[in-house]
Amino acid sequence: MRRRSFLSRASLLGLPFFASQSAAASQPVEGRAAPSNVRQFGAVGDGLTDDSAAIQAAVNASLHVYFPAGNYLVRKKIDLRSGSSLVGDGTAMLRTDGTSYILSAVGRIGARRPLRKDARHGDKQILAAASTGRQYQGAGGFLLQSEEIPLGHPTHRAGELGVVSSVNRDEVGVSGLVLADYLLADNAMAAPVTFVEGVSIRGLRLSNDNYAKNPSKVTSALIYLEFVKDFRVCDSSLQRNNSAGISAFNCVNGVISQNSIGQLRDGGRGILGYGVQIGFSSQNITVSGNTISECRHAVTTGTGTKSSRTPNHGVSRALTIVGNSISNCTNAGLDTHEDSDGVTITGNSIIACDPVGIHARSYRSSISNNTITSCTRMGIRISKTAKDTVVSGNMISGIRRGPSGGDGISIESQAVTVTGNRISECDRHGIAVMGDASTDISITGNSCSNNGQFSGGDGINIDRRGPISRLTVVGNTCVDLQTRPTQRSHFKIDPRTTLSKSDCLVTNNNFSSPAKSRS
Incomplete structure (x- = not known):
């Protein structure tokens, strides 16, 4: 059976990437049970007591945890599990004075197993022994790892995510992978992935004291998600950190909406300070309706680097950035790196960013109906790697020259x-x-x-x-x-x-x- 009969067209159509469970089945189930009050587990919320252990105990004991008004000091990151739902009253503050994340959800990667090439299909077929293929089947995901040769598309790197859909004798079918432009190397590997699923964070305020006390101290993202599926971060405030607000790596089917995000800087390394960072093989993530200001980039997609957990880049696909209000960013309002593909940027307001309002480096981007004003050097920049990009219906005005430029x-x-x-x-x-x-x-x-x-x-x-x-x-x-x-x-x-x-x-x-x- 040939490869193309196995592959789904979901990724090309922007449909949900995985078929192992329905989205509804893995969404947070708020309302099915009353949330547990974090105070019942010993959290004090006075801003002085380290509440890390109490909050972790609440998360471990209950899927749904409520934070009443208070200032909760978190000196050890809180590990979330599948179905975790954290809800604050809108004023509850989670803050740290350390360098680690405040909230973290990280899935697992299984043992890597080899795949082999198929010369009949130009090295584009994925083959494995049936016994190996069946070990992948039923897993939450499938991570392809290969030092491949890209054919004309600089965005196409190894580290793609998919789901084993069938096993037929010695061939493994994988849904959702986009392999038409790959040459798989002889040493291609694959690993099963177990996602953390159905995480929800709502109505919380997060910050890091080092922003004021140690401006050059490198910290971690306030919220860190890796190999997480069906997540939501909504109606929260993420402010004052020497790193990112939210980092989502190798995540699938997520919504980041209606948050206030700002005062994020790079902590001295020059590569951080992102409001929202989406990277590696992330798929189908929407960033909408957020107010983001005083960051290096309000939203960045792709990373341009290899993952520390896998020896690969990966390509972020089917990302939507819509209806956000962005201002006063020190590098770009929105930045799509070359290792992202098919990014949709629409209906955003971008004001006073330097050196560019929107910097497109990704393949097949759509940039439409944005309002860009008073930025320095460029309103929209379409860089060399941003092939097949459409820029339509934008209103651009007052772009200042700065040291150079001044182009709409x-x-x-x-x-x-x-x-x-x-x-x-x-x-x-x-x-x-x-x-x-x-x-x-x-x-x-x-x-x-x-x-x-x-x-x-x-x-x-x-x-x-x-x-x-x-x-x-x-x-x-x-x-x-x-x-x-x-x-x-x-x-x-x-x-x-x-x-x-x-x-x-x-x-x-x-x-x-x-x-x-x-x-």
Whole structure:
């Protein structure tokens, strides 16, 4: 039986990734039993007594734990289990003065077993002895580990998650894996995964005292989740930490919503300070309706590093970032690393982030209907690795120059569509195409007005500095109606850029005076 008959199309359709249990069966079951009051287990909540042991006892004894108003000092991380539901009254504070997590849920990885290649299918088939395959079957998940050779897609790394769906003689079927662009190495391995399932955190406030007392001390995320399935973190406050607010690695089917997250910095290592961090083989996670400010990145996807628990990268897929209010981040409001794929960013408000509002490095991203204002250097940056990205319906204004830049949308990649955006009053260009990788670019139906506020930039600027092919510029409106126009040109092609006459199209645009179009 061939591999493709085994693989489900769930991951391509954005459907729930695992089929071992229904989502409803593994969701938190609040309401089935009255929650236990953490005070009944000896928690004091006076801000002085270490309540770690009492809180852990409550979690171990009851799936549902309630925190009344109080200041609960946690000096040892609280380990959550499947079905754990922590609910606060909205003012209950969990704080630490240490370097570890406050709340943690971590699944287990079983022993790794070898897979072998199948030359008939270009090394894309997964094979194993039937006895080995049956050991995977019924496990909560399946982690593929392989030092593979990617075929043209920099996001595709080893460490994918799936579920064994069938065993037929010597072949193992795996649902949800995206392997069409892999060459599996001869030393490919697989390991069964046991998830922590159905974790819920709601109505709590978390913080770390080191934020004020030891600003350079490296700490851990306030909430840490790894190999967790069907989780929710809602209606909580995560503030003041020298690390991340929430880290979710190798997690599946999660919601992070309606939280207040802020005052998070890197603790001196330059790689932390994330409001929400989603990495490795995480799938189907939504970050929605949060207010996030004063972080390095409000939300970051992918990690760009290998997991400490597995010797692989992994690719985060089917992530949605929607309806968040983001401000005053010191690196980027939203950042998608190259080891994430299919990220949807829509309906967010991003204000005063430096150096960019949204930095897309991930493959097949969709960036739509966001409002981006008063950021420094770039509103949206489409980096070299962000192939097959669509940027549509965004409102971008007031992008300041800083040491460089000042562009509403900056494009440095291939196969990028920019359509229906409104870009105004940026210090340099409304839309800029640059870099040696830029090709197959479609710019249609955008409005660029009153740009070039600082340096006399252009509405649309093509600065490829070399040959460019498959460029489409159609139906755009570029105007400058200010009393003293600042937009140097409505449309400009740098003299060092060479257009292919056979597949480049510039037509039906409204490039109105007083600025000129130049090439």
